[in-house]
Amino acid sequence: KAGVTQTPRYLIKTRGQQVTLSCSPISGHRSVSWYQQTPGQGLQFLFEYFSETQRNKGNFPGRFSGRQFSNSRSEMNVSTLELGDSALYLCASSLVPGEVGDTQYFGPGTRLTVL
Amino acid sequence: AQSVAQPEDQVNVAEGNPLTVKCTYSVSGNPYLFWYVQYPNRGLQFLLKYITGDNLVKGSYGFEAEFNKSQTSFHLKKPSALVSDSALYFCAVREGGGNKLTFGTGTQLKVEL
Secondary structure (H helix, E strand, O other): OOOOEEEOOEEEEOOOOOEEEEEEOOOOOOEEEEEEEEOOOEEEEEEEEEOOEEEEEOOOOOOEEEEEOOOOOEEEEEOOOOHHHOEEEEEEEEOOOOOOOOOOEEOOOEEEEEO | OOEEEOOOOEEEEEOOOOEEEOOEEEOOOOEEEEEEEEOOOOOEEEEEEEOOOOOEEEOHHHOEEEEEOOOOEEEEEEOOOOHHHOEEEEEEEEEOOOOOOEEOOOEEEEEEO
């Protein structure tokens, strides 16, 4: 099976712009979660989607949003970019969230640099 | 709220020696614990998990982890380290409900010849 894919792998934007990142889960996985990784804050949970519904959201401002499509693919959007949004954005997929044995598998990430 | 602590920023070990990467956790309910590894410029790779049952969990690439409920610990171990094990290791906890993982700060493992 192909793993989680994320596009693009690298992005350079300037402050004030917006950006959309894409994630395709492992075939058959219906849950997608997003995480932000920075040297200062480490790995932080952004949000989780299942069956096109946001189930959980981390402590991030409203500039961060996401959605999930009927084929389980997900996108996240960051508007009005700030320098502090520079990070590695990781997507993870799993079969059914919350089930005892459910495991999240991560994609390679999108490296976003805000200038 | 759930939390994870990895007390060591870096662990150095000689190739062929056993290695241990420490992790302690705090949750209010049953803990679901995970170890992931990250190589430079890559995403996180799943190593192993503890859900319930045996306290010694075996995972990928010869890694294992020992769950200790009384000490709220979930240390990662390997009997014989390889240079190729050098990477950043993350411990994570998921508490019931949804899929939110709370990660530790990571431990850089360096295996030297």
